[in-house]
Amino acid sequence: MYQREIVNQKPVYLYAFGMANPVLGSGAYGTILRFSSHRKEFSAGFKLTNKIRMQLMAVIFGLESLKRPCNIRLFVRSSCIIRAIKSETIPKQGSFRSSDETNQNLQLWDRLINASKLHKIHFLGSDEFAGEGNRESCTQLALEASENTQLLTDSGFVADERIAFTK
Secondary structure (H helix, E strand, O other): OOHHHHHOOOOEEEEEEEEEOOOOOOEEEEEEEEEOOEEEEEEEEEOOOOHHHHHHHHHHHHHHOOOOOOEEEEEEOOHHHHHHHHHOOOOOEOOOEOOOOOHHHHHHHHHHHHHHOOOEEEEOOHHHOOOOOHHHHHHHHHHHHHOOOOOEOOOOOOOOOOOOOOO
16 A cells, blocks of 8 residues: 555554563553544553563554554654654664663564554654543553463563562
């Protein structure tokens, strides 16, 4: 589909939120897709992960769940994710990617860039949809997923060997 055709489509709103508990090591994400009167909600919780992985997974899951190129209005709080999508490049360590982040997230960054290239994406600021409740709902989805007793395993996460995690 040509970019011009995408721009003329009605927008799909994508709200993404990722969180992690640095003490427990667990984390979760919440994603909401809204198109006209349709709304889909997705969330998942993980035993051992980190915040940036959950933020990345929230956006990736939303983008990859779309079946065709779309005109997207994206709200995500992570400035490094916004910059990566805008520049279509994986952030370099020490630039705006956290200095302690290892190569374990490179696969997710690559998935994010590839998934975003299919769509026309406009970034929403928090003031552009204040009062709609979607941002709060997205956060609530992640909180509920993090409290699930059946947390998933984040197979791409490698725990920092300097930190001792307990069951």
